[in-house]
Amino acid sequence: MTGAVNLAEKFATFSEHWAPRIVATYNDNDIRIVKVEGEFVWHKHVDTDDFFLVLDGVLDIELRDRTVTLNPGELFVVPRGVEHRPVARYGEVKIIVIEPAGTDNTGDSATATRAVAI
Template structure:
């Protein structure tokens, strides 16, 4: 058993919108990601989408209205809800998803699974 230092893991890469797996929990990947700019509109048909902001601010655009999160705030996009995460400045997030969930909702366009 090892302690996972999220700041340390985040310091190992600089790319945006490329989640890195830092651990696992009951069949779920614990991932950190740096984000900046706008991601693609997408949805996950089979799973909710969990976002915890560690640093910066994140807006999650949804067809029914936007949600803006700051450090220490969590939001869960329900499965099947189309959304588009946006960060005006670089933000750092913790994501929790069932292992193998494509970040775009589509395996053909998803970022590859990376472990740090």
């Protein structure tokens, strides 16, 4: 990468929900932007934590025993092995997720949406 990444420009290049886009790589981790709306599937990541940073909108991270609500500028890390489901109840939410390169967004390659670089 030779310059700054403009997140607004990157978000403007796609409209799909729950379809991560890789905007940078950092120490073998993908920096991914995602537009989300509605409910995602319950899932867990056996080998890695799951990092969520909300840029715009309100995102609930449902865990089996509680719900964590994230507003713009807030982040939450779901520990590895913990079942969770992100939910955007009030319209589209823009988030950043950071995961080891190649990590499936559902933790299962059979049900995953592959992240693509933009």
